[in-house]
Amino acid sequence: MKSLILFIFCLIFAINCAPGAENCTKEDLKECIPLEKKLESYASKYKGYRMPEISYNSSIIVCKDIKKCYSDLKCKNAKELKEDVDIKCSKFEYLTAAIHVCSARFYRAVYSKKYECTSKFNFITQDLSAKRSAYQNGKSCFLEVVKQECNPESIEFLNDNEKYGRFVDILTVKPDDKCRGFHHELAALECRPIVSSIEKSIDDLKKNDPKLVASISRCDEALTCVKNACNYPLPYQVDRKCLMLKLATTSLGECESKVHAKWPTVSKYPCLNGTWPMEKKVFCLNKTVAGCFEKSNQSERHGGYIKGESCFLDFVRSDCNQNLFEYFSKNYKQFAETMSIKPKNGICLDPHFQLNGLRCKGFADELNSKKEFIFDNEIFRNDSRFIYVSNLCRELQNCMNESCTYGETATEKIGRECDILELTATSFGRCLSKIRKEKPNISEFECMNGTDFYSGKPSVSCDKFKSRRKCMKRIMRKNCGKEAIEDYRKCADTLSNYFNCN
Incomplete structure (x- = not known):
């Protein structure tokens, strides 16, 4: 009976019950593995770029050898390994013609509406039959764009x-290859222009901006695109970016930005009135509502929100709409927990991270409205205006460090901007400002010959403070005195780092 049950079970589930049907061992693959590594080196070296003809010819030979190697094996997964090689080798023909690069340029041209003819055909769609019709009927348009945008080998x-x-066929026929083929790579490339447009909108966030509204309308298109492109890298980030855009345009997002950006006057808020000394009044807002944002300890941050409830609600009543005031009044405890307690799941789409990301935007808006004054005027370190803006910049940097909604690159960039901001209040920074405004004659300094000295280009700044650092030091000393170059090396390094001088 047991044998019969086992026999039926094997028939139902198509299981190979015969002995010996095991996966290939390392010993089985000892002849194939070196060839596989060689093939992988070709695939990785030229991924997304043009493969030279000599490399293509060599890769084809390796492809034949490794296919034969896997064909000779009798182990269970040899066929699957050979199929994987077939998929890899099928891409090499397109690498020689730089089709990856050409396709990416074509998709950008279509999204940007650079060529009039592309609007007549549905080149970018998730409907594969409609896409096939577009590439067949719009072939002349496609080739017109390719002629202008792509390399000669792609055109040929x-x-x-x-x-x-x-x-x-590759574009319009979805293969059953477990997301390994060229079709999926092209599908991922197709998504990049629209995702890039959303990322740019986040960088230029402005409320009620028509461009922002247009970006939000493209979010659904972007999400559909990455969902269908099975190998699109980190698709959840697209969902997060769209959520950020939508949050920023809501009344909640707008109010959150106001609350975290503005520093209200004492007279405007009842919770700050009374007979307390000024430092006690300031404590009410700065230390309970704004100050608690700086706390890394969750219990301290949560306590800050609880103690600062009356100040927070007074602010919302004054600066936000009535509906938001009623919402916060009824749900303040939940809001405080959401803002101050990091969820255990660590998912970046959680409201905790999204709302705290808006907090960073509040700091950024306030910083952008104040920093130009610092750059345009002669400021000293003990000036209260400089201290405020400098601290604000570091608060923004700390906020971005804590938040998962900002990448490492963006956070490092803000750090460099804070360094430059602080540099303006030094004798070094004031000297540069003086030279920029007065434009003294530097013809006597032959070491600067050939430099467009008063250009604001980063390459010129790199030339002055890295390649011709000693020469620039002499110029600053003559025009501003010894005090301006007391910490010259450190200041010059700060500028070089800011401009990414190599």
Whole structure:
């Protein structure tokens, strides 16, 4: 009976019950592994770029050798390994013609509406039959764009009727290859221009900006695109970026930005009135509502929100709409917990991270409205205006460090901007400001010959403070005195770092 049950079970689930059907061992693959590594080196070296003809010819030889190697094996997964090689090798023809690069440029041109003819055909769509019609009926338009945007080898390849037909097949026929084929790579490339447009909108966030509204309307398109592109890197980040855009345009997002950006006067808020000394009144807001943002300890931060409830609600009543005031009045405890207690799941889409990301935007808006004054005027370190803006910049940097909604690159960039901001209040910074405004004659300094000295280009700044650092030091000393160059090396390094001088 047991044997019969086992026999039926094997038939139902198509299990190979015969002995010996095991996966390939390392010993089985000892002849194939070196060839696989060699093949992988070709694939990784030229991924997304043009593969030279000599490398292509070599890769084809390796492809034949490794296919034969896997064909000779009798172990269970040898067939699957050979299929994987077939997929990898099928891409090499397109690498020689730089089709990855050409396709990316074509998609950008379509999204930007750079060429009038592209608006007549549905080149970018998730409907594969409609896409096929577009590439067949709009072939002349496609080739017109390719001629202007792509490399000669891509143009030659795509003008060949047979190769163009194969290219259209790859674009419009979804293979059952477990997301390993060229079709999926092209699908991911197709998403990049629209995702990039959303990222740019986040960088230029302005409320009620028509461009921002347009970006939000493109979010659904972007999300659909990355969902269908199975190998699009980190698709959840697209969802997060769209959520950030939507939050920023809501009344909640707008009010949150106001609350975290403005520093209200004492007279405007009842919770700050009374007979307390000024430092006690300031404590009410700065130390309970704004100050608690700086706390890394969750219990301290949560306590700050609880103690500062009356101040927070007074602020909302004054600066936000009535609906928001009623919402916060009824849900303040939940709001305080959401803001101050980091969720255990660590998912960046959680409201905790999104709302704290808006807190950073509040700091950024306030900083942008104040920093130009610092750059445009002669400021000293003990000036209260400088101290306020400098602290604000570091608060923004700390906020971004804590938040998962900002990448490492953006946070490092803010750190460099804070360094430059602080540099303006030094004798070094004031000297540079003086030279920029007065434009003294530097012709006597032959070491600066050939430099567009008063250009604001980063490359010129790198030239002055890295390549010709000693010469710049002499110029600053003559025009501003010894005090301006007392900490010259450190200040010059700060500028070089800011401009990413190599």
